[in-house]
Amino acid sequence: MQKITHIVIAGTATVLLGLGSLLAAPAVLAAGQAPDPKVCNDKDNPPKDAVTQGGCIVLDRRKGNCMGCHEIAGTSSGNIATKMENMAKRWPDKAKLREQIQDASKTNPNTVMPPFGRHNILTPDEIDKVVEFVLTL
Numbered sequence: 781m782q783k784i785t786h787i788v789i790a791g792t793a794t795v796l797l798g799l800g801s802l803l804a805a806p807a808v809l810a811a812g813q814a815p816d817p818k819v820c821n822d823k824d825n826p827p828k829d830a831v832t833q834g835g836c837i838v839l840d841r842r843k844g845n846c847m848g849c850h851e852i853a854g855t856s857s858g859n860i861a862t863k864m865e866n867m868a869k870r871w872p873d874k875a876k877l878r879e880q881i882q883d884a885s886k887t888n889p890n891t892v893m894p895p896f897g898r899h900n901i902l903t904p905d906e907i908d909k910v911v912e913f914v915l916t917l
Contacts, residue, residue: 812865812917813854814839814847834913837906844902844910849893852917861893864917871915878911 819827820836827833838844839855851857852864871877879886882897896902902910 814852815854830909830912831916832913834906834909834911837902837910838913843906844896846910864914867917868915874911874915877914878907881907881910881914 815827815832815835817839819832820839827836838846838852841848846852846864847855847857849858849861850864851859867877871880880893881902883895884891884893885895894901896910897904897907
């Protein structure tokens with residue numbers, strides 16, 4: 781009888797651990813990709829953290845619209861510009877990434893990337909939030 785109880789308890793624990801892993805999976809899959817547009821459009825409970833706010837700016841067609849040119853996980857993306865992946869390794873200097881978003885023409889006069897800061901497409905605060913988000917990709 782004890783052996784059967786032990787097997788049932790061990791089996792139940794295994795099933796519960798498996799279910800717990802499934803429940804945690806969406807959060808793990810969400811890392812490194814754009815936020816769900818529902819999160820960005822929730823007027824009653826807007827995102828409070830800078831990373832999610834930055835991701836929402838990236839998705840906003842009236843603001844960043846970054847996925848129009850860049851491939852970003854979790855979006856239907858463009859393929860004009862570089863794919864946004866491994867960004868923290870590619871841009872270890874956060875200030876340089878910020879300068880790139882502010883006005884990419886300073887380092888590449890032939891770029892098609894809009895000068896988001898110089899043309900006041902994004903505010904300095906919005907650029908900071910976009911940088912925080914981009915570094916998570």
